[in-house]
Amino acid sequence: MAEEDLIICRCEEVTLAEILQAIHEGARTVDEVKRRTRAGMGLCQGKTCRKLVTQILAQHTGQPVGEILPATFRPPVRPIALNILASVEGEKDDAP
């Protein structure tokens, strides 16, 4: 398997080649890579790939890892069913 075929984002099946293409097109932050490739948009919301993407960005843009803008974190921390979130306010909850 060629190195470029490595899967970086497992949820959305984004390869190293696609990440490199996004960087080539001008992406310099984790969110910009995400918006171009969907890396980090999947079920785990980048928990697995965001560190890899940061490293790839550092390697290919020459920025230190610590200076690369991290991805935005948004709730929920992990997937949660709609009916549970719907009743956070104390409304009826039909779930067992």
Place this chain on the structure above:
Amino acid sequence: MLPDVVIIGGGIIGCSCAYYLAREGVKVHLVEKGPLGSGASKAGQSHICLWEQPEISLKLEKASKLLYETLSEELPLDIEYERTGSIAIVENPAELSSFEQTVQLLQDEGVSCQLLSPDEIIELEPNLARDIAGGAFFPQDAQVNPLMVTLALAQAAKENGAVIQTFTEATGIELSPGKAVVAVNTTAGRIPTKAVVNAAGAWSGAIGKMVGLDVPVIPRRGHIIVTEPVPSDVINCKILLEAGYMQTLGVENKVAIAANIQQARSGNILLGSSRDFAGFDRSVDPDIISAIIARNLCFMPILSRIHVIRTYAGLRPYTPDLLPIIDEADTVEGFYVASGHEGLGITMGPITGKLISQMITSQQTDLSVEQLSLSRFKGATRLA
């Protein structure tokens, strides 16, 4: 090489202006304070809506949709454009007659739509709740991936010679003694130019102040919920919304909520929607999220065990009369405004860019933009 035009704002509006201007051979320099599409453009759903009134809006929507059909062929990235149609659903029988009047009015305006009985709706969408009163199908409506549209327009503009500079904030605009634009100052230096387009979305008011103009655009917050991907046969028509959605536009003093279910090509469902005024606060309010989900589950109970993977809130550029501003200011030569689209920035993005391009290159505009002038607002004259 000095730019002919500096565009402030790299959302769908600014990128559309950049694209249509660059295509005309105009030298464009776009500055964006964050990454591209990082304001309202990344915070919406997917609907290209062809039935939001009044008449001028309908004209803009229709013209923009025609441009989308071409853009989906000519842009360098896949913008996931698809004519899906949309279904508006009335829940409460008491609201049916006024909805039917609205549909009649839209038909008179030339909007293609047909009223549907509850049985007809259930036939189209077997997973909808049974206790609905009626609705209508809008066959011309379409969907798109707004972020990809923004990125694709920017890339195409670049291919036509535009400079797209992200992480660069406009800090001031220099005027000549005769009140004409001379230069834009940014965090990355001074850019001499004779024309500026204020496409800063919810932040347009601050850009207006730089030239002493009151641009009455304020941020109106909207929340969206993203689910895990769902098989494509759960929802047939990819855009289902509560007919009461139209009424949420005019609600001013509280949080307005209406069900709005849209499935993206990726399979993720985007659930909306809310409208409230919270200043520039983009944090997610958990009570609003709960209320939106509860409202959507009334219509689509089958989704109740589907997982939420993300929630977000964005700031839509609101104007007091709910119409955008697409205009060159009367009192400052070379200062153009393309802002205030509220929830219709995605729908109206292409036509807005084209109109601004036609104004700047002194061509006849595709539509009369008189009603979209900045001077229609009281006090929209130069500040003291």
